[in-house]
Amino acid sequence: MQVIVISGLAGSGKSIALTVLEDSGYYCVDNLPANLLREVALYLKESGHQRAAVSIDARSRETLHLLPQQLADLRRQEMDVHLLFLEAKTDALVKRFSETRRRHPLSDDRSTLPECIQSEREMLGEIHDLANRIDTSDLSASALRTWIRDFISLNPARLTLLFQSFAFKHSIPLDSDMLFDVRCLPNPHYEPLLRPFTGKDDAVIEYLDANIDVNRMFDDIREFVDDWLPCFIRDSRNYLTVAIGCTGGRHRSVYFVERLARYFTGKTQVLVRHRELD
Structure with a gap:
């Protein structure tokens, strides 16, 4: 039951x-x-x-x-x-x-x-x-x-790794276990042609993929979560929430959450939330 x-x-x-x-x-x-x-x-x-x-x-x-x-x-x-x-x-x-x-x-x-x-x-x-x-x-x-x-x-027998994007201007989510700030990276909001899109759209993805610092930041976050995930699993945790924040919560944080979710899918159970888009 x-x-x-x-x-x-x-x-x-x-x-x-x-x-x-x-x-x-x-x-x-x-x-x-x-x-x-x-x-x-x-x-x-x-x-x-x-x-x-x-x-x-x-x-x-x-x-x-x-x-x-x-x-x-x-x-x-x-x-x-x-x-x-x-x-x-x-x-x-x-x-x-x-x-x-x-x-x-x-x-x-x-x-x-x-x-x-x-x-x-x-x-x-x-x-x-x-x-x-x-x-x-x-x-x-x-x-x-x-x-x-x-x-x-969700499958209750497996740990759920939840990636959540958010906007710092609307405050930090209370339910975060790990929190990363990507506001130092180039902001597509200031590119007039990219502003209407989100981090899910190809134009924004291509723009951010081409940036060296974006890829360095992604590798660092991915490696950190990857290294510590087994520890949380051994601790019998059912959920681990990784929050990624940028200024408006529509471009950079969404891009990172989607990219991280793709990487970790298959390693554990993954759930995605985009607070500002939702």
Whole structure:
């Protein structure tokens, strides 16, 4: 039986993720106390369910500390268990709460909304470090749905090497494990004929392929990831996110992500995300 546990910050898109999973055939349970996870999963398995998704977050803060042990117990029962953590930057979350006029689950008469969000981050800190993370700060709802579908399509038995392009002007992704800055390289944005294209297009690819520094940078990043990938596999990591950033997130970073993905495909399971294009 496969069990996906969704956690993360209030307002980060957990409801969207749960809806996608339900539409994909998962039996979904929202706002489950952490101490009931093992019991519920075993019941669903005995009832004949093959896939389940459970949302556990700060709303069940009294039992949240029990979640790591509950996950370990399920794995000992030979269940295929995955923890997905959704997060976002504080200013993005404040904006979402203001737009929807929702109340934060930790709100009281003494704390501001940013203080509640910070308390929630600290409360979920241990879970955050155990999970596959998605930073939804700059994602539309449709892009998040696509990323969730990509997540559930992966082979859980293999490490997934996720390459993500992004724009530094829109901030660094929170879900990065390795981060590389390619802003020092020639920028196709300043070439009028190349500006409308992206790093996926032949004209931009040919322009960057012809540059010596671009190829040196690619070789250095490829070699670094290649050298350390076995270490992450030995550490039983399920996901490793390599983020490549440039100024606008449309040309150089996209080019590098696509080129790196081509190289590592076949060595391990590869997933590609282009934050600004998505």
